[in-house]
Amino acid sequence: MLNPIQQWHTLSKRRRSEALTFYLWITPWLFGFLVFQGWPFLQSLYLSFTDFRLLNIPQFTGLENVQRLIADERFWKSLRVTSFYVLGVVPIGNMLALAVAMLLAQKLAAVNFWRTVYFLPSVIGGVAVALMWSFIFNPDFGLLNVALGWFGIRGPGWLTSEAWALPAIIIMGWWSGIGPQMVIYLAGIKGIPSSLYEAAEMDGANGWHRFWHVTLPMLSPTIFFNLINGVISAFQVFDPAYVLTQGGPNDATRTYSFGIFEEAFRLSNMGYASLQAWVLFIVILVVTLFVMRSSQRYVYYENEVDE
Amino acid sequence: MTTQSPSKPAKPLEAEQVARSNALWNMLRQIPSQILLALGGVLMIFPVVWMVSASLKPEWQIFVRPIIWLPQDWHKTDAGSSARLLNLYTIPNDAGVRIETIELGARVFTTVVDVAALGRLRSVEAELLGSPRSERIGRATLSVRELSGERLVAVGRDGANLLVVPLEDVREAFNAPLEEINAATSTGVAVNSLSVQAVTFKTAGGEQKVVNLGPQNERALMAEKTIASTAQLVPAESLGISESLPLPNNTNGIRLEQFKVPGLEGPQLLLERALWRPVLDVTALRKNAKTVNASQLKFDSVKGDFNGAKLETAILENGDRIAVLLRDADQMLTVPLEVANQIVLVPSASLQRPVLETVAGLSVRVKDFTLPTVRDETINFSRLPNAVGIIGEAQEKALVIPANRLRGVLDVPKDDVQKRSSLDLKWRNYSDAMARDFAGATFLTFFKNSLVITILSIIGHLISCTLVAYAFARFRAPGKNTLFVLVLATMMLPEFATLVPVYKIFRDLGMVDTLTPMFIRSFFGNAFLIFLLRQFFSTIPRDLEEAAFLDGATRFQIFVKVMLPLVTPALMTVTIFTFLWRWNDLLNAAIYLNSPENYTVSLGLRTFMGQYVGEFNLLMAATTVASIPTVLLFFFAQRFFIEGITLTGSKG
Numbered sequence: 001m002l003n004p005i006q007q008w009h010t011l012s013k014r015r016r017s018e019a020l021t022f023y024l025w026i027t028p029w030l031f032g033f034l035v036f037q038g039w040p041f042l043q044s045l046y047l048s049f050t051d052f053r054l055l056n057i058p059q060f061t062g063l064e065n066v067q068r069l070i071a072d073e074r075f076w077k078s079l080r081v082t083s084f085y086v087l088g089v090v091p092i093g094n095m096l097a098l099a100v101a102m103l104l105a106q107k108l109a110a111v112n113f114w115r116t117v118y119f120l121p122s123v124i125g126g127v128a129v130a131l132m133w134s135f136i137f138n139p140d141f142g143l144l145n146v147a148l149g150w151f152g153i154r155g156p157g158w159l160t161s162e163a164w165a166l167p168a169i170i171i172m173g174w175w176s177g178i179g180p181q182m183v184i185y186l187a188g189i190k191g192i193p194s195s196l197y198e199a200a201e202m203d204g205a206n207g208w209h210r211f212w213h214v215t216l217p218m219l220s221p222t223i224f225f226n227l228i229n230g231v232i233s234a235f236q237v238f239d240p241a242y243v244l245t246q247g248g249p250n251d252a253t254r255t256y257s258f259g260i261f262e263e264a265f266r267l268s269n270m271g272y273a274s275l276q277a278w279v280l281f282i283v284i285l286v287v288t289l290f291v292m293r294s295s296q297r298y299v300y301y302e303n304e305v306d307e
Numbered sequence: 308m309t310t311q312s313p314s315k316p317a318k319p320l321e322a323e324q325v326a327r328s329n330a331l332w333n334m335l336r337q338i339p340s341q342i343l344l345a346l347g348g349v350l351m352i353f354p355v356v357w358m359v360s361a362s363l364k365p366e367w368q369i370f371v372r373p374i375i376w377l378p379q380d381w382h383k384t385d386a387g388s389s390a391r392l393l394n395l396y397t398i399p400n401d402a403g404v405r406i407e408t409i410e411l412g413a414r415v416f417t418t419v420v421d422v423a424a425l426g427r428l429r430s431v432e433a434e435l436l437g438s439p440r441s442e443r444i445g446r447a448t449l450s451v452r453e454l455s456g457e458r459l460v461a462v463g464r465d466g467a468n469l470l471v472v473p474l475e476d477v478r479e480a481f482n483a484p485l486e487e488i489n490a491a492t493s494t495g496v497a498v499n500s501l502s503v504q505a506v507t508f509k510t511a512g513g514e515q516k517v518v519n520l521g522p523q524n525e526r527a528l529m530a531e532k533t534i535a536s537t538a539q540l541v542p543a544e545s546l547g548i549s550e551s552l553p554l555p556n557n558t559n560g561i562r563l564e565q566f567k568v569p570g571l572e573g574p575q576l577l578l579e580r581a582l583w584r585p586v587l588d589v590t591a592l593r594k595n596a597k598t599v600n601a602s603q604l605k606f607d608s609v610k611g612d613f614n615g616a617k618l619e620t621a622i623l624e625n626g627d628r629i630a631v632l633l634r635d636a637d638q639m640l641t642v643p644l645e646v647a648n649q650i651v652l653v654p655s656a657s658l659q660r661p662v663l664e665t666v667a668g669l670s671v672r673v674k675d676f677t678l679p680t681v682r683d684e685t686i687n688f689s690r691l692p693n694a695v696g697i698i699g700e701a702q703e704k705a706l707v708i709p710a711n712r713l714r715g716v717l718d719v720p721k722d723d724v725q726k727r728s729s730l731d732l733k734w735r736n737y738s739d740a741m742a743r744d745f746a747g748a749t750f751l752t753f754f755k756n757s758l759v760i761t762i763l764s765i766i767g768h769l770i771s772c773t774l775v776a777y778a779f780a781r782f783r784a785p786g787k788n789t790l791f792v793l794v795l796a797t798m799m800l801p802e803f804a805t806l807v808p809v810y811k812i813f814r815d816l817g818m819v820d821t822l823t824p825m826f827i828r829s830f831f832g833n834a835f836l837i838f839l840l841r842q843f844f845s846t847i848p849r850d851l852e853e854a855a856f857l858d859g860a861t862r863f864q865i866f867v868k869v870m871l872p873l874v875t876p877a878l879m880t881v882t883i884f885t886f887l888w889r890w891n892d893l894l895n896a897a898i899y900l901n902s903p904e905n906y907t908v909s910l911g912l913r914t915f916m917g918q919y920v921g922e923f924n925l926l927m928a929a930t931t932v933a934s935i936p937t938v939l940l941f942f943f944a945q946r947f948f949i950e951g952i953t954l955t956g957s958k959g
Contacts, residue, residue, distance in 0.1 A: 004785035019784035028771040032831020040808035117348040123941045125891030127909045128934045132358045141370035187953040270807045281804040
């Protein structure tokens, strides 16, 4: 295998011009990548070990930020809060989306109508969603507590309650996340060859068996994709905390990304915020790798993807 | 033949039956799924519907219990020529038709029966009796209990026992005002060697000894709505001492508190006592008010009465008389008398949201007068101001109507009275929300900013992502695969990991608090969209390009003229994703934008929320407007949404 420079020397004139065109055309991306992603990413690592308050020149402080991070109760709490959010939103949200997709995969009247209904919430922006729900979570007059009242349940204060603010935000996460996941599941289910179901039926499999032994295994790559995507975006949840609670009450909804935002742009601890951002990157990387590793046990690929 | 003939006509029928039963089964089979989808669908759509409904309500109908499901308006009518509007109620008349009325007052009654009806009084253990049920019998409501099939009414207590009489004995029971029964002295009366408490009650026919049976019930006194036009506003202190008098004109001897008011003929009924404030329409105030120094005025302590508002008047040096609205040390805010005559008294309760405004150098409290949108043609809207300047002190006023003008009073149980209401959508919330000023910016500014950012981002993505994606799909070059892996890797990079350094770059470039950081990065591509477009380009056969190449077209010409038209659906997908991301982007807006004139819709909404806590209806109107662009886009381009998302998913 030749390295790119050796490859270059072996090229014909025409191929060289093609290669030059390639480099020219990808310049916008390459420039953007270097200036707005690659370099900042590395710089962020350096800033993690500095005292940087925006107006000064970053001062290298060694492991001071790390020590501070380890001792920072609010940081650990935000990590716990975010993990709880991820665990609350991703698996249950996926189950709900899969359930809706299973219903919509049947030959039904008004399938397109229902798909629109379930997808619609996801196109509404984070601020609007949060405001809409703040109104449903109102302790005295909100619909949620009124509805609970019909069953004789006294609903909590939701967004003002330390125990219930995070679950409230999780409910919002389900609501706005179901649409895209459902569409992806639907495509996955539609892609399963009907011959498999026919074979299963001949073997006398009932509906539940067909779901458990055909649909689920065949859908496992899709489930895996949705899980990874869900985890990555759930770890970065920002809007509800910023709009509704500002991280409160008592940091109960101070999500990780809101914590970074607060440290960097409200308290101007940009070096320390960079360290937290890098830790977030590592956490997401580890969790993703973990999901990938564990997926080898349950993800079934029918054949290798040919590129 | 004989064996075939019966089966032959039956055969097509059978096929038809099969088809029909299949169709039927198809419908039935769907029912559980449709029910589940509908239940979930209600949960999905309800928050949106609720938001839209709230955006069309008056503020006070949002946070109330019981819930008001739809924006409603209570029908009202003028109270004479005052600025007060009275609620209209409907009650059934004798023929059962609901007629429009206003409320004159309410009275609490209890059910009583003459002691003579208690001939069969007996004492029964309380536990043996069932629990009481209210029943309307004859002219009164009674609490009826059962004892082994017999229907009884309790009239008193006897230790642990209840004193009861059979229901049929008390059919003559009637309503008596609770106040009078409580005020009368009660005496024990012996019946069947049992003792019950009875009171002496004065009726039109004389005196009667009665027993209080209960239960209490409230009855409303209603009058036909035309009487509202006779209402007058008088100073509260001018009300004389009240007297309980029977109402005139065929009103069945109903008694009600009545007042003598100097200057008004006959006894008056009091509708309400409340604080009223003199106000002047703010446009008239701005146009005509002048600040005058006290030294330039001659005071002769003549007070003017301007539609009930008493104001000091003074004479200017040129001899004109003016009215003094406000004084601040020796500065006086004045208006000519003809302008002062536009002053109206409005109920204090209908004034909202004070704003201090400087008029002719003096600061005046300006409030919104809640202009009712009322479904009643009798209301004279020209009389009602919109935003008003408040002048003078609140005064306690009484709203009265002359008793002798009543043509009949309807005495009905409170339960029969219904407020007259109808659906009323307050579209004004939308215009108010859009006109709201945020330090010089309005929602329209936010919209403009969001639109600029979104459109420039779309242009940027369409140019950069297509070029890069096409290069990755078609050209051969050393290192291409490595670079493509890099593209894929950046898809995994969380935005937060580069947040601070990127902010530093834009700050060093002096671009913080401009729109530039919000869109400029789109001109350098986006890993996800590049990946998406590359997949599209890869599916297009190469023959087309080769043919064009042989015709002498350059690579760029081929790209623009041949390839781009072929991937139009993908370009739509790019447009839609970019629109959605940028329109809903809160994080970058929160970081980069500081001054309201640069806010995007998302950030503007957040600010709105923080500033106007008590105006949820306006906030919801703004939220609805903010969601409209993406929702509209979704409805028009649903196919591309679904395709784009499906494509990303199937490549996992």
